[in-house]
Amino acid sequence: MNLLIELAALGVLAALIFYVSFLFFTTLRSSQLIAEVAQSEQQLFQARVAEITAKSGYERDKNEFSWNGFRKFEVARKEPEGGGICSFYLRPHDNRPLPPFEPGQYLTFQLDVPGQRKPVMRCYSLSDSPKPEYYRVSIKAVPPPRDKPDVPPGLSSNFFHNDIREGTILDVRAPGGHFFLDTNKHTPVVLIGGGIGLTPVMSMVNLIVESGSTRETHFFYGVRNADEHVMKEHLERLAAEHENVHLHVCYSNPTDTDVLGKDYQHAERVSVELFKKVLSSNNYEYYFCGPPPMMNSLFEDLREWGVPEAQINYEAFGPATVKKKKEADDATDTNGAGEAAAGFEIEFTKSGRKVPWNADIGSILDFAEEHEIDIDFGCRAGSCGTCITAIKSGEVDYLSEPGEKPESGSCLACVAVPKGPLVLDA
Template structure:
């Protein structure tokens, strides 16, 4: 048999056919295996997506349930609280903490770090109860709330004599353990978002540390690895509130640091400052880790804060929370603006009426002409001028009885109905009142005005 006959023989055709069939079967098997593998991957992906969907549903359900629980725990109007404990918090004795337990013994709703409580106080010598707002100064506890209040002595501000603080002195001199106080539920928009992870810079000046302390303590508990720098401005360590507690909160996390900034350091502070300098030098030389706590002989300034930020990019990534006296607040917000910090990354709380008035003097929102303001309920009419400042100031100058509390647009105690006319605001209140109403403490008229007061 020659080669051609061998190739064209029936046996050869059978072998060739079998080979082709085998190749087809192998190809089909490969396709089948590939299809099975793809199906399995698709099934795994579908199961994973289903599990994620179920997890999201469960999270949403848990969040809704928690929201319902918190709503059930909250309250409208005033609730009775008992002062179970009061504690002087600094060496100079001008800041005292009050621990408030619900008189009905029901659990307390959670609050957002940075919020405040509104008190209605029966102060001896006052014609009617007065309203004041004080920041919560601790992380949430289910059993009690804590506020830390500074005694406001009489002083001179911008050449004007200011009397002692009525409410703060009442707390220090008259409120004792066992007393019952009327308190509204936590409120306020100067709050830290504990569901986000962006790094934060917290700045407190004087008693402005109180909401910032609540934020820092909450971070230490709920987000211990979230980067947070706290700058605390005081004249000396005699004024520092809960200093040892702040040191404890800073420990155990490389990203959480505390800076005590003394504008008028005493002899003890000079020792703290010297030890900080030694610790920094050791860290620079690689002989020790960077400190978690710093003592600095300086006011809290923009340059000081920027010097401790981790690189130029921090200006874009960090959020800044500031609470303190007017000059510090205005200086720091100006610095942040100059650095190009996004507006949405700067959060601050006006610290008392002096800050609002100081801002009003330079505000482009302040009208330049005079308007007639009628207080319909009291039957009085007055002329508002830029020197009158807010409508609340004008009402008080004219002897019109208007409730007030924070004098910064936060507590809504001074809200009244507008019967005709319009107002504008020297600073935007954290929460605008409903249409047809005005917050007199930060409002000025846009024209002739009639209000229900």
């Protein structure tokens, strides 16, 4: 009997010890958890403060050091990259600090090309992350089109390659453009460069790694073969040194000397079919720039794959290339309306001309050129604002969404079409 009582007492004691230990360790773990949560909240808070401080520093520097109109830059270095591409490192001639820019933005140049009756305006993306001492652009020399070998080669790009040297002074507008990576976000990102369309996404990936961001980054680079593959070592180093950066080089037409798995990872074009094989899901932010066929198919195929439009960002280097299906339909309607209302005219007051509108020619800029009416242009894609033209009366529609709609009373002629009779100050 005594033994039973002693055993029961021991049992109660053991249960009590277990309960007290349980309470002790639970309290300890809770306080540890609370401390951990507090610590991670504090880290988050500190990161946010750093972000806001950096952003406000960015805004301050941008406001303080930016400029209106053109600023003189000296070509400090000219560096052939291979593949018909040359990089130009530009230092401000006044030696004042440079404003920062968003990765993906471009510079607009006003060039005095010999033999041209007026300055030539062209845009070139900044191909490196922001640096305090220089801006860099990388330019591909544009040959005549294959079907027109007798026409002159690209004016500005060949002027850069052939005439611009170290020490040349250039007139440059401040960085601009709406195609840029939102560096405040930490969401996984897919960056895609086709050919020379590499430049804006190169700026983005450089900034991601230099800022210490661990954002999951897939970098797709599409070229024909090794002859066009530029900045190879730099990209390979980024991927080797940063485990969040995944490099996918695609050769659409590899040569016998190109080595799969070494020079390139995929013997195919960059496409959504490839993304389906390589990415874990479609849930990324996409940024792409490349030749027109790539731009068009990527946009439509990403949408078909269920990627929300808000997650698809792109930039065209020439006449607006991505015509969304709906917009294309709308444009057809607009053109249809234009043709139905055949007989309405566009009046160009400065040139003293009145011409019947023909929607088949394209934008107002194309139409003006067809009739030898001068409207300045840069990007021909609704990005740079060079072709802005005052509307004296009438209304316009846009063939593709301009980077930023101009103030009412004016239009971006390179992407605008008239809704009806129009009077322009051109």
